[in-house]
Amino acid sequence: MSLSQKIRDTYARIRARGDDHVWISLLPEERALTYAEQAEQGNGPLRGRTFAIKDNIDLADLPTTAGCPEYAYQPEKHAEVVRRLIAAGAIPIGKTNLDQFATGLNGTRSPYGIPQNAINPAYIPGGSSSGSAVAVAAGLVDFALGTDTAGSGRVPAAFHGLVGFKPTRGRWSTSGLVPACRTLDCITVFTKTVTQAAEVDGVLAAFDPADPYSRLAVPCAPIEHPRIGILPESEREFFGDTEYARLYEESIQPALSLGWSVGEFDYRPFREAASLLYAGSWVAERYAAIQPFLESQADAIHPVVRQIIEGATRFTAVDTFRSQYRLAALARETESTWKSYDALLLPTAGTIYTIEQMLADPIQLNSNLGRYTNFMNLLDLSGLAIPAGKRKDGLPFGVTLFSRAWTDGSLLSLAQNRAQETQFCAKV
Numbered sequence: 126m127s128l129s130q131k132i133r134d135t136y137a138r139i140r141a142r143g144d145d146h147v148w149i150s151l152l153p154e155e156r157a158l159t160y161a162e163q164a165e166q167g168n169g170p171l172r173g174r175t176f177a178i179k180d181n182i183d184l185a186d187l188p189t190t191a192g193c194p195e196y197a198y199q200p201e202k203h204a205e206v207v208r209r210l211i212a213a214g215a216i217p218i219g220k221t222n223l224d225q226f227a228t229g230l231n232g233t234r235s236p237y238g239i240p241q242n243a244i245n246p247a248y249i250p251g252g253s254s255s256g257s258a259v260a261v262a263a264g265l266v267d268f269a270l271g272t273d274t275a276g277s278g279r280v281p282a283a284f285h286g287l288v289g290f291k292p293t294r295g296r297w298s299t300s301g302l303v304p305a306c307r308t309l310d311c312i313t314v315f316t317k318t319v320t321q322a323a324e325v326d327g328v329l330a331a332f333d334p335a336d337p338y339s340r341l342a343v344p345c346a347p348i349e350h351p352r353i354g355i356l357p358e359s360e361r362e363f364f365g366d367t368e369y370a371r372l373y374e375e376s377i378q379p380a381l382s383l384g385w386s387v388g389e390f391d392y393r394p395f396r397e398a399a400s401l402l403y404a405g406s407w408v409a410e411r412y413a414a415i416q417p418f419l420e421s422q423a424d425a426i427h428p429v430v431r432q433i434i435e436g437a438t439r440f441t442a443v444d445t446f447r448s449q450y451r452l453a454a455l456a457r458e459t460e461s462t463w464k465s466y467d468a469l470l471l472p473t474a475g476t477i478y479t480i481e482q483m484l485a486d487p488i489q490l491n492s493n494l495g496r497y498t499n500f501m502n503l504l505d506l507s508g509l510a511i512p513a514g515k516r517k518d519g520l521p522f523g524v525t526l527f528s529r530a531w532t533d534g535s536l537l538s539l540a541q542n543r544a545q546e547t548q549f550c551a552k553v
Contacts, residue, residue, distance in 0.1 A: 128161040128173045128216070135175055135218060139265055146238030147256045147265070149180045150187045151219035160216045169214030171328060177260040177269035178207060179253075180220035181227055182312065183301035191303040192225035192235045192253075195425035196418055204301025205333050206270065206312050213328045218266050221256030225427045226415060227272055227305040228434065229253050230280045230474075230494040231483050234427045239480060243285055244520055247479050251281030251494075254313070258285050261315045268321060271313045274305045275402055276473075276498025278313025279510035283473035283523030287315050289510035290322040290537075293530040294502060295340030297326075298333035306410035307338065309502040319511065319540045326533065343531040351539060353380050353526075354390035354466035364493055366476035368516035373472045376513040376524045379543050380470065390466055394458035399499035401455075403433070403492070405440075405448035407503070412437035429487045456504055468528040468539060471497045473510045477520055497525065505530045509540050 126134075136154045152160075164172050178184050181191040183200035184207055190197040203211065211217065224234040232255030233239050240255045242248040243262035250259050254271025258281030261269050271278040273291045282289025291313045299310055312329075316322045333339040355377055363370040380387050401407065411434045412419065423431060462469070474494050483490050501508050508527035515521050526536055526543070 128165050129158055131173065131175070132157050132161045132216065135265065142263070142265075144238075145259070146222055146235075146240045147259050147263070149190055149192070149220045149222050149237050149256070152184075152186055152217055156186060157216060157218060160211065164214040164216055167214050169212065170324060171210060172214030174215045174267040175218050176210060176215050177218055177221045177257050177266045179223050179257045179269070179271045181223060181272060181303040182207065182270055184217055184220060186217070187220050189220070189303060191227070192223045192237065193425060193427075194236065195422055196415070200301065202301070205298035205335065206329050207301065209328055209331070210325075221254075221260055221269065223255060224253035224277075225430045226303070226411065226434070227253040227274060227277060228411060228430045229491055230276050230498070231478070231487070231491050232281065233480060233483050233487070234430055236427065245518070247481075248477055248520065249284070249480055249483050251284040253277040254281050254315070258282060258287060258289075258315050261285070261287055261317065268314055268316045268325060271315055272302065272305070273311045273313045274309050274502060275495050276501070278311065278315070279473050279498055279508060279525055280494055282315055282510040284477055284521060286512045286515070286521035286523070287317065287510075288319050288322050288512070288540075290314050290316070290326065291501065291508040291510075292326065292330065292533050293340075293507045294505060295338050296342065296531075296533060297329045298331070298336045298339055300333055300336040304410075304414045306407055307414065308410065309407070311502060319509070319537060319544055322509070323537045323541070326537065330533070345531045345533075345535055348467045348535045348539060351380070351385040351468065352466045353385050353387050354462060354469040355387055356392055356471060357389040360392040360396070362475050362496060363472070364476045369472060369476050369522055372514045372516070372522040373524065376470065376522075383542060388466070390462050390469060394455045395500045395504070396496070398452060398455045398503050399495065401448055401452055402495070402499040402503060405451070406445040407448065408433065409437040409440050409445065433488070452503055459504060463529055468526050468532070468536060471525050471527070473497060473523040473525045501527060507531070507533045507536055509536045511540050511544065
């Protein structure tokens with residue numbers, strides 16, 4: 126099939142779904158065909174792959190809204206990650222829906238509607254990268270860019286049976302990203318396989334001098350005899366979801382089958398670090414990111430998002446330093462874990478909620494979704510969300526394999542081995 130025909134088929138599938146709230150804006154089909162013609166002439170590593178872009182990441186052809194129409198602006202150039210993907214032969218299709226200003230893990234906080242979970246439309250799609258996950262799960266694009274500050278590149282992956290790769294902070298450029306918490310933000314990718322995530326990482330992992338938070342990569346040796354940490358029974362919180370509890374226990378078996386060493390680790394310092402993201406002063410970064418807009422057009426902001434961000438005003442500069450001191454102390458406590466284990470395996474989320482449940486209790490239930498994700502960027506870790514089975518009702522369950530900064534390649538290799546073992550066990 127020619128790339129032009131692939132693009133026509135892509136747009137036909139999108140039109141067939143109608144207004145599914147996945148997209149905030151679509152690239153005109155003729156413009157996408159132009160990108161396809163350019164890709165056809167090259168030999169890039171992602172030649173012909175279609176991709177979607179969370180609408181807090183710039184694509185020069187379309188406005189960036191961050192999920193707020195009044196905030197929209199027209200970027201002068203592509204975000205660096207988008208530029209690199211196009212140069213590698215990938216073809217952008219459009220901008221996807223999100224929890225406004227990337228504030229949420231559930232996917233219901235957008236004036237552009239709630240994207241339907243691709244597995245069961247009664248359930249939340251996960252956020253904030255909701256539209257990006259649905260676009261991949263529904264087969265509309267080959268991969269999609271998301272972002273991750275609290276878990277937004279992992280939770281939607283878990284709810285759709287996808288791979289969600291959150292690289293080390295600074296591994297991928299954030300130039301051209303509307304910040305949520307600028308010191309913590311990561312651009313991420315949703316794919317169907319670990320191999321595809323590794324291919325995207327191969328294009329995007331590069332130092333960007335234009336991004337003040339970009340970092341030079343630190344070489345990391347492969348993990349030859351993996352030691353994997355798992356949650357002790359006392360720390361396994363599934364909010365009454367017995368199916369997720371069962372699936373987490375079963376997710377440990379592939380590691381054992383591969384001969385990996387598995388043992389329980391002390392989750393307490395990680396859990397306490399997670400609580401700092403919203404209970405600590407980091408929420409003030411969200412205020413700083415949109416302060417002029419918030420103070421001039423507060424009524425344009427989603428009520429729940431506004432409530433969360435305006436809560437930052439209770440923190441002082443002294444509180445900020447105290448939060449940093451507490452985080453440093455917790456990070457030091459986690460060092461003993463990394464002496465015993467090469468990587469840790471957690472549920473990506475403790476449960477999934479219906480849209481009705483989430484709208485009835487939007488802050489507490491969203492907080493529950495971050496129990497196993499909120500600490501990761503604070504503690505400078507790399508994470509990879511991977512599928513790990515389904516509930517009896519067909520809804521996916523996922524786990525996250527994570528480790529220290531710059532272990533990205535090792536995590537991708539471990540997950541590829543685990544995926545092969547899982548497929549083998551399924552065939553047996």
